[in-house]
Amino acid sequence: MTENTTGKTIFLTWVYSARQKGHVQLLIDNLRAFGGALAQCPVWVFEANPQTANCKDLQSERVQVLPLETPTTVKHYLYADKVYACAQAEALAPPEARSLVWLTPECLIIQPPTLFDLDQDFDAAVRPVHIKNVGLLAVEPVDGFWKQVYEVAGVDDIQTTVESFVDKQQLRAYYNSAAFAVNPATGLFSQWLECFETRLFL
Numbered sequence: 001m002t003e004n005t006t007g008k009t010i011f012l013t014w015v016y017s018a019r020q021k022g023h024v025q026l027l028i029d030n031l032r033a034f035g036g037a038l039a040q041c042p043v044w045v046f047e048a049n050p051q052t053a054n055c056k057d058l059q060s061e062r063v064q065v066l067p068l069e070t071p072t073t074v075k076h077y078l079y080a081d082k083v084y085a086c087a088q089a090e091a092l093a094p095p096e097a098r099s100l101v102w103l104t105p106e107c108l109i110i111q112p113p114t115l116f117d118l119d120q121d122f123d124a125a126v127r128p129v130h131i132k133n134v135g136l137l138a139v140e141p142v143d144g145f146w147k148q149v150y151e152v153a154g155v156d157d158i159q160t161t162v163e164s165f166v167d168k169q170q171l172r173a174y175y176n177s178a179a180f181a182v183n184p185a186t187g188l189f190s191q192w193l194e195c196f197e198t199r200l201f202l
Contacts, residue, residue, distance in 0.1 A: 016048035023105040036112025046085040087193035093184035104178040116181035123183040126175040128162035135174040
C-alpha cells in the first residue's frame with residue numbers, strides 16, 4: 001500500500017498547555033512511526049492558548065499549527081475547544097479531503113489506523129466507548145441527561161446499541177470521542193457546532 005500524502009486524510013488534534021504539547025508531539029511521532037500508509041498524512045494542530053503552549057516548533061512540512069477560534073464566552077465549557085476545532089477544520093478542508101480524523105492528544109498510535117481512512121462507502125468511523133461511564137444500559141429508561149442530548153439531536157430515543165469494549169456493557173449507542181473520522185462533505189462538524197451552541201444559548 002502506498003503512503004497517503006495527498007490530503008485525502010487529515011489528522012486533527014489540539015493543544016491548550018505546554019504539557020499537552022508534549023503529548024501531541026508523541027502522537028505525531030507515533031503516527032509517523034506506526035501509521036503505515038497513513039504515516040505521512042497531514043496533521044493539523046489547533047492551538048488554543050499560544051502564550052502557554054507555544055506550538056511553533058511543532059510546525060513542519062506535514063504539520064500545520066492553526067490558531068483555534070473559540071469564543072471566550074464558551075471556552076470554560078468542557079470540550080468546547082474540540083467542537084470548534086472540528087468545525088474549523090471542516091471549513092478549511094480542501095475539496096479532495098475525504099477523512100478528517102480527530103485524535104485527542106493523549107491518544108497513541110501503535111498500528112496503522114486504516115479504518116479511519118474513509119472510502120466512498122462510508123462517511124464516518126466511530127467505535128464504542130471503553131466503559132459505561134455516563135452511558136445508559138440498553139434496558140434503562142432515558143434519563144434527564146440523555147433526554148436533553150436527544151432533544152438537541154432531534155430524536156426521542158436511540159434504538160441502536162453497542163458493547164463497551166472494556167467492561168462489556170450493552171449500551172444505547174454511545175461512542176468514544178477520543179478518536180473518530182468524518183467526511184467533511186457531510187457538514188457533520190458544523191451541525192455538531194450548531195447543536196452545541198443551541199444547547200448553550202437556549
